[in-house]
Amino acid sequence: EAQLVESGGGLVQPGGSLRLSCAASGFTFSAFSMSWVRQAPGKGPEWLATTKQGENDIQYVDFVKGRFTISRDNAKNSLYLQMDSLRVEDTAVYYCTKWMGAQSILDCWGQGTLVTVSS
Amino acid sequence: DTQMTQSPSSLSASVGDRVTITCRASQTVNKYVNWYQQKPGEAPKVLIHTTSNLLSGVPSRFSGSGFGTDFTLTISSLQPEDFATYYCQQSYNHPITFGGGTEVEIK
Numbered sequence: 001e002a003q004l005v006e007s008g009g010g011l012v013q014p015g016g017s018l019r020l021s022c023a024a025s026g027f028t029f030s031a032f033s034m035s036w037v038r039q040a041p042g043k044g045p046e047w048l049a050t051t052k053q054g055e056n057d058i059q060y061v062d063f064v065k066g067r068f069t070i071s072r073d074n075a076k077n078s079l080y081l082q083m084d085s086l087r088v089e090d091t092a093v094y095y096c097t098k099w100m101g102a103q104s105i106l107d108c109w110g111q112g113t114l115v116t117v118s119s
Numbered sequence: 120d121t122q123m124t125q126s127p128s129s130l131s132a133s134v135g136d137r138v139t140i141t142c143r144a145s146q147t148v149n150k151y152v153n154w155y156q157q158k159p160g161e162a163p164k165v166l167i168h169t170t171s172n173l174l175s176g177v178p179s180r181f182s183g184s185g186f187g188t189d190f191t192l193t194i195s196s197l198q199p200e201d202f203a204t205y206y207c208q209q210s211y212n213h214p215i216t217f218g219g220g221t222e223v224e225i226k
Contacts, residue, residue, distance in 0.1 A: 035215075043219070043220075044206050044217045044219045044220045045155075045163060045206060045208070045217045046217065047214055047217070050215075059214075095162055100165075103168075103169065104153075104210040104215050105153050105165060105169070106153075106155075106163075106165060107174065110162065112162055
């Protein structure tokens with residue numbers, strides 16, 4: 001059974017940085033596209049970035065371009081999100097997600113890691 | 120970006136009721152709408168993909184329909200475990216976008 005476990009969240013000041021990690025197990029990590037999705041309190045989920053099977057095939061939502069960097073290490077079955085220049089509005093639970101197919105059907109989600117940006 | 124507008128934002132229903140949730144896209148998304156269920160403190164879980172395809176293990180009381188810009192999620196007979204928040208998501212246009220959610224509460 002596929003499992004995703006995020007880590008790295010916490011409290012950070014505006015302008016600071018955090019690196020989130022996601023450990024994958026139970027499936028062939030290198031064969032699947034992976035995404036980061038976040039959810040602010042009381043809001044719907046918000047897609048941030050995707051890395052497809054090839055480590056260089058990456059897409060971002062516009063509002064994180066230049067601030068967030070998604071990466072993967074297929075040898076370590078791990079997904080990462082480097083977040084720089086954090087803003088108060090980046091406060092959310094961040095989820096690591098796995099795609100089911102070519103379309104972004106997010107069929108496995110981690111438990112989430114809370115990022116709080118506050119002074 | 121493709122805006123996904125869900126209605127209603129919340130509803131109260133009783134066990135056994137038929138419940139319909141709608142999702143309207145601001146531009147065509149073809150058939151590429153997925154539906155998720157989220158319970159408090161948990162991550163979303165996909166129920167239906169590509170408009171009407173149930174994921175393995177999802178009860179048959181859930182169904183989806185639509186095409187283009189208008190989509191619906193129907194629960195034919197609401198069960199106690201179905202009280203949750205439901206989200207639609209489009210995967211046709213970049214960026215991927217979600218609806219704001221419909222909270223299904225116990226009447």
